[in-house]
Amino acid sequence: MTLAQPVNFQQLLDEHAPDLAAVIGGARESIMGEGALSTKVKTLMMLICDSLLNHEGGVTNLANRARALGASEEEITEAVGVAYLMGGLPAAVAGSNAYRNIQKG
Numbered sequence: 001m002t003l004a005q006p007v008n009f010q011q012l013l014d015e016h017a018p019d020l021a022a023v024i025g026g027a028r029e030s031i032m033g034e035g036a037l038s039t040k041v042k043t044l045m046m047l048i049c050d051s052l053l054n055h056e057g058g059v060t061n062l063a064n065r066a067r068a069l070g071a072s073e074e075e076i077t078e079a080v081g082v083a084y085l086m087g088g089l090p091a092a093v094a095g096s097n098a099y100r101n102i103q104k105g
Contacts, residue, residue: 010024010025038069039069040066040069040070040071040075043062043065043066043069043071044062044066044071044075044076044079045079046058046062047059047062047063047066047076047079047080047083047095047098048079048082048083048086048095050062050094051079051080051083051084051087051091051092051094051095051098052083052086052087052091052094053094054090054091054093054094055094056094056097057097059094059095059097059098060097060098060100060101062098063076063097063098063099063102064101064102066079067102076098079095079098080092080095080096080098083095
């Protein structure tokens with residue numbers, strides 16, 4: 001039996017709280033665009049934060065997004081290491097989800 005893909009938070013907010021969704025979407029677009037830091041670097045930073053916050057699914061998503069932006073496995077591994085340095089074993093456990101569902105391409 002195959003389970004349907006879970007709805008992400010943005011889709012839920014779009015449906016149930018469109019004003020809030022617009023604010024969040026606008027902030028994301030403003031912050032995540034290319035600037036002094038590349039979008040790839042910002043995505044790796046988000047991966048570190050999700051590791052520290054124990055958001056395992058977010059780590060997987062962000063690692064795959066970082067890969068799509070050109071991050072190497074070495075860069076992802078260093079990001080997981082930074083999460084461990086700052087957050088200890090719980091961050092490393094969550095960070096290990098960077099290696100789930102690796103999407104090549």
